[in-house]
Amino acid sequence: MRILYTGILVCLANFVFSQKNASVSFEKWVSLKSSNSPVISPDGKTIVYTVTSTDWAANSYDSEIWMYKEGGEPFQLTRTNKSSSTAVQFSPDGRFVSFLADRGEKTQLHVIQVNGGEAIQISKEEEGVSAYKWSPDGLQIAITKTEADTKRDKTIKERYGSFGVEGEEYKQTHLWILNFNQDSVKIQASKRLTEGNFNVSGFDWSPDGKSIVFNRQKDPLINSGISADIVMINTSDKKSTSLVANPAADGFIRWNPEGTEFVYNSTVTDSVSQFYKNNRLFIYDMASRKSREIATDIDENKNVIDWNAKGLFILALERTKQKLYTVDTKTGTSKPVSLPLDLVAALSFSKNSDAIALLGRNYEGLSDVYLWRMNGPVKLISNNAAQISSWNTPVNEVIQWKSKDGASIEGVLLKPRNFDPAKKYPLLVVIHGGPTAIDFPEPLPTNVYPVMQWIEKGAVVLRVNYRGSAGYGEKFRSLNVRNLGVGDMWDVVSGVEFLNSKGFIDTSRMGSMGWSQGGYISAFLTTNTNMFKAISVGAGISNWVTYYVSTDITPFTQQYLKATPWSDMDIYLKTSPMTNISKASTPTLIQHGEFDKRVPISNAYELYRGLQDRGIPSKLVVYKGFGHGINKPKERLAAIWHNWQWFNKYIFGEEEALPVD
Incomplete structure (x- = not known):
């Protein structure tokens, strides 16, 4: 090392x-290293969390478990070569830390004693372990794993080679049980619990340890989640009972401590509402078999964190902050919980104390792990922010303006620390994906766009929370329904005009970029405006028809455009960048993963060919072997450099070769 x-x-x-x-x-x-997934022990005296670091030699990101014990300093607990340690849990008695890792025999379950020692593998599943949960008494562990190839599967492959039938290329995942003997820790053979032509996704033991509740869907394909049901199975006789079976998606989340009720997420009757409508939370009463809706007073998507003796806790966005709320389970009303952090990302409540582990940050810092006791101060456990304490990070400012149709839009303006409002600065616009994502103030935003370095060169950067972004309520998220691209462009252009009215941007040197939905909006700007000197389109949609017939989430298009191409071609033309390719004039860089299923690469080739045919400076960079995101450090470095070179050439007038020394 x-x-x-x-x-x-x-x-x-x-x-x-x-x-x-x-x-x-x-x-x-x-x-830069990052910390994630804090988990606190039942007695509140120990916290484990993962630390992700960059392994340049292996071209990967490695996640290892770190441990903090009361009164001490954090230390690294695991070292797993060529793999990561994930899905960290404590055993119910707090004696063991469990985790998933591939240490040469696919992803298996391991345990390590809190008081020290080596990690011990306790599963040996042919297809590996997908997920797991401890039983309340700690004597059993429920796991899910993917079905192995049958003899027929192997024979067909041997005789006919490799092929796949669309919509049929998958293996179901089912529940199995492992016994656990803490006095003789060793590999145990698993026993099958669920069987049938369905797929098990989320699951958990009932508090009495006699049953497991799980989400059942017809197959593991992403679009099948819109019809999932909630089922309970008795672990002794394998008898199953359907609990919640609405026409659309139902998803178990968490039991109450007594095991008499549980909270679940449901779209009830709308099979595609998860894209821009608020999710809905319900409490199911085991005795009456009836449900009641809760937290309707929060006009945002809600993420249940825990239901314990202290209450039911959820996280939800409020503009550019993410807050913790507690919900009265009888009345369904919520109230915020005061915390001295701008953004709370995750929490873990100890069972037998008032100690809480949380992951969060203030705007100017990086996410860190903290120890917290409700209504008290937070204690810093990790210290990721120290990595950038000497860096010349930009100043963030949340700004607001009116769009073309009067909608109120917020954005984050990033400026150099020596910003002078009397000067003229080049402007770079960075557009987030989603569309139901959101940009926050932060010191080092984005994954492949070198914002901090551009600001050091003398630019300012605008990140637009355009219509459809999370954090501003369901009505705002629906403003781009049947108005994709068009309304989004209004929000970007009006943001630029707002900054121009302040007198500090150089409108002759402006660029725009984004990935995924941000790439789509950038492509729309390429073919519908000429205000930018350079644009970068990352994994963006260029033609909604092309996208519709090849994406793995077809319902997304059906919901936002309220039509198929065959029922309303006009709306597909109105919102597609390629419709106005003849008007394009902006030099455009296109970046795309070779095997992207979310936004298939045909979108990139279509835009590239249209620009090339018109003689517009354009370049298509294909990242070999990647899907929708660039998730290896070397290729991420390449993508950063490609953006750096493109905008430096067209905005700053500088030619810079890719360094190879």
Whole structure:
């Protein structure tokens, strides 16, 4: 590890020189560590969490478990070569930490004693373990795993080779049970619990340990989740009982401590409402078999964190903050819980104390793990923010303006620390995906766009929370229904006009970029405006018909456009960038993953060919072997450089070769 680190430092010295006006190299940015998934022990004295670091030699991101014990300092608990340790849990008695990792025999379940020792593998499943849950008494562990190939499957492949039938290329996932003997920890054979032509997704033990509730859907394909039901199975006699079976998606979330009720998520009758409508939470009463809706006073999507003796807790966005709420389970009303953080990402409540582990941050910092006791101060456990304490990070400001149709739009303006409102700055617009995502104030935004380095070069950056973004309520999220691209463009253009009215942007040097839905909006700007000098389209949609027939989430298009191409071609033409390709004039970089199923790469080739045919400067970069995101550090570094080169050329007038030394 020390040799690798030294080598990276040598590389960084070279790259700092080649990145003009940038104090922090792209490698150093990509190499930042992050903390996630804090879990607290039942007695509240120990916290485990994962730390993700960059392994340049293996071209991967490695997640390992760290442990904090009351009164001590955090230390690394696991070291897993060529794999990550994930899905961390405590055993119910707090004696063991369990996790999933591939240590040479596919992803298996391992345990390690809290008081020390080596990790011990306790499962040996041919297809690996997908997920797991401890029984309340700690004597059993429920796991899910994918069905293995049958003899017939193997024979067909041997005789006919590899082929797949659309909509039939999957293996079901089912529940199995492992016994656990804490006095003799070793690999145990699993016993099958569920059988049938269906797929098990989320699940949990009932508090009495006699049953398991799970989400049942017809297959594991992404679109089948819109018809999932909630089922309970008795672990002794395998008798199943259907509990919630609305026409659309139902999903179990959490039991109450007594096991008399549970909270679940449901779209009730609308099979595609999960895209822009608020999710709905219900409590199911086991005695009456009836449900009641809760938390309707929160006009946003709601994420249930826990239901314990202290109450039912949920997280929800409120504009550019994410807050913790407690819900009165009788009246269904909610109230915010005060926390000294702008963004709360995750919480873990100890069962037998008032201690809580949480992951969160304030706007100016990075996400860190904290120890908290409700209504008290937070104690910093990890210290990721220290990594950037000496960096020249930008100043963030939340701004607001009116769009073309009068809609109120917010955005995050990033400025250099020595910002002078009397100067003229180049403007770069960075557009988030989703569309139901959101941009927050943060020191190092984005994954492949070097915002901090551009600001150091003398630019300002605008991140637009355009219509459809999360955090502003269901009505706002629905403003781009049958108005995709068009309304989004209004919001971006009006944001630029608002900044121009302040007198500090150079409108002759402006660029725009985004990934996924942000890539689509950037493509729409390419073919419908000429205000930008350069644009970058990352994994973006260029033609809604092309997208509709090839994406893995066809219901997305049906909901937002309220039609298929065959029932209303006009709306598909109105909202597709390719419709106005003859008006395009902006130099455009296109970035796309080779095997993207969410936005298939045919969209990239279509836009590229249209631009090339018109003689417009354009470049298509295909990241080999990747899907919708760039999830390896070397290719991420390449994508950063490609954007850096493109905008430096067209905005700053600088040609810079990809460094190879």
